[in-house]
Amino acid sequence: MDKSSLPCHVGIIMDGNGRWANLRGRPRVEGHKQGAHRTKEIIEAAAELGVKVLTLYAFSIENWKRPEFEVDTLMDLLDYYLQTEILELLQKGVVFKVIGNREKLPDKIRYLIDQAEDMTASNTGMLLLMAISYGGRDDILRAVQKMALNGEDIANLSEEHFVEHLDTAGCGMVDLIIRTGGEKRISNFLIWQAAYAELYFTDTLWPDFTKDDFYDAMEDYKSRQRRFGAIPEDIDTLKVTPTKCT
Template structure:
């Protein structure tokens, strides 16, 4: 049962386990990705339902470009189909769409589609839906450093706030909760700067099986934690 007033403002999810889900059932890996896409729709709706302000989904990492060419092609096609199918409904529900990562590396048709989604939802005031595509945390930091060099910023001007303004996530709060499915217990180059004080939640459940109920369980687990951000907890009665 969720507690009122303790919903994380920003939830980020590493959606892992699609390929293993398919292999365990003797199916082609792409079938796992298709089922994972269906699950994504459910979790987006659930996050908006409980009042999450921003939801970031690690959809395609920069390391994923190392996968076989045919698998990448199928993933790009699946991404296009999913976006075209879901976009109108997301906009109607007030979702504000953002992307992070090296979007220029994606196929041109997907770049155009993502640009259109960003533009058409720019006036929306609902939950921010952030897709991490061709994204890597180290790469994001390096690109930010390059901007500092190009702008010839003075060392004393390079503050946390200034650096954050150069990241892909500029204008979006740091994640309060990072969820990873599939049993792996690492963040795999995801939001490295932003995750400094994020709470981490790991589950053995593969992404295609990660239901709305388990998402709520992860939120409840977050609600039970005491976040101190490096400080000493307050002691009542002393």
């Protein structure tokens, strides 16, 4: 693939695990397990292409409303992932970070997250953000609360200063959001950071979303014209401006 004009920051809403299992007559948890295997493949594909930041929507703050058994299974999968996959990420140079409301997470999960972040902090490769117990509105609310607790002048707040208090501080805005599973909404995912993101929807369920499907999304992004609200002087001569990843 021609790697010019690729997005710097990609977010993925990994939807369709439960439906994948239901279509095969299996318990929903089997879909989540298969989805976890798929996640590893897509992380590798993004790193190989030179994506600078990859944010995966693993568990939304609304997902706490799901049946207790399913939530427990998801936490067990996260526990397993944090203990078995981090060494491989370390070897590949990936930096791992979790965004979201950690207060709701079990103590063991929080400990494993801290450990994984510390282990990969000195890496220089792709930044992998895992959105766990995350909600875009909650992210914004917590940012305002942090500023208020710090006694900052919120009345004269600038956008540049505000983004420094979001969970994604220093990661840049999102260039592309991919959602699998057929739904066409962003479901409270990075709602500030995705203000001008390109959106890519596919009917493919997450456990079936392959590396080639990911490449298709990248090619689709490259064909788009991003204007960020501006009106070009001559629409006929407008050319796609390559994304500058720094």
